[in-house]
Amino acid sequence: MSPLHNLSEETLILLLKKKNQQAFSYLYDNYADSLYGVVCRIVTSAEHAEEVIQDVFVKIWKHVDLFDVEKGRLYTWMINIARNAALDYRKSKGVRNELKNQPLSNIVNREEEQDRSQNERNAQADFIGFKNILDKLKPECRVLIEMAYYEGYTQQEIAQQLDIPLGTIKTRTKAAFLQLKTLLKDYR
Known part of the structure; x- marks a missing residue:
């Protein structure tokens, strides 16, 4: 030790x-x-x-x-x-x-x-323990966080990959991080 x-x-x-x-x-x-x-x-x-x-x-x-x-x-x-x-x-x-x-x-x-x-x-x-928290996210939120954080896509690239307007991606990403923040507070 x-x-x-x-x-x-x-x-x-x-x-x-x-x-x-x-x-x-x-x-x-x-x-x-x-x-x-x-x-x-x-x-x-x-x-x-x-x-x-x-x-x-x-x-x-x-x-x-x-x-x-x-x-x-x-x-x-x-x-x-x-x-x-x-x-x-x-x-x-x-x-x-x-x-x-x-x-x-x-x-x-x-x-x-x-x-x-x-x-x-x-x-x-x-x-x-992070996978358990990610699994609690709404699927559309989880996908955005995984693509941005683990796969390194920019919001523009995510919008292109998912064929969703950039403004929608930005709104959903903000919501995803707010949801993640709430889950992390509860996790402590």
Whole structure:
């Protein structure tokens, strides 16, 4: 057991800002799996997700001084870093070109792999209890949050994908986040 296992979040943050190696190891040991679950929802390849996670923890280590306790919790800050890194990776020109140049057999195999990994990602999302909350949303709200947060679509792209006017998407997204906020309050 880590000598840091009973630290408060505030003490952990102070140690991380002092670049304490044990604190960083503790952070990795306790948060890597749930951050990996977030990344896997966006980056479909396990190999690429592992690369993104490494990048995420490098960013956390380098930029922990930017974390502001007044703006939220450490875990929320780390999830945003993980999500943004995964979205950046997925939208990178090299990844898009790689996907365009795949033989048909690879695309079919990837879709089958994605179906299997979707079940794994659902289990990982459930690790942090978020899947249960998402499942309580109205279906049209859940789809919008999943497309925006986990798949990285902009509201314009969601409107195009669902063939719904952009104004409707914006209204529904706002309603979805309000519903999610209510569910999260009840969850505590």
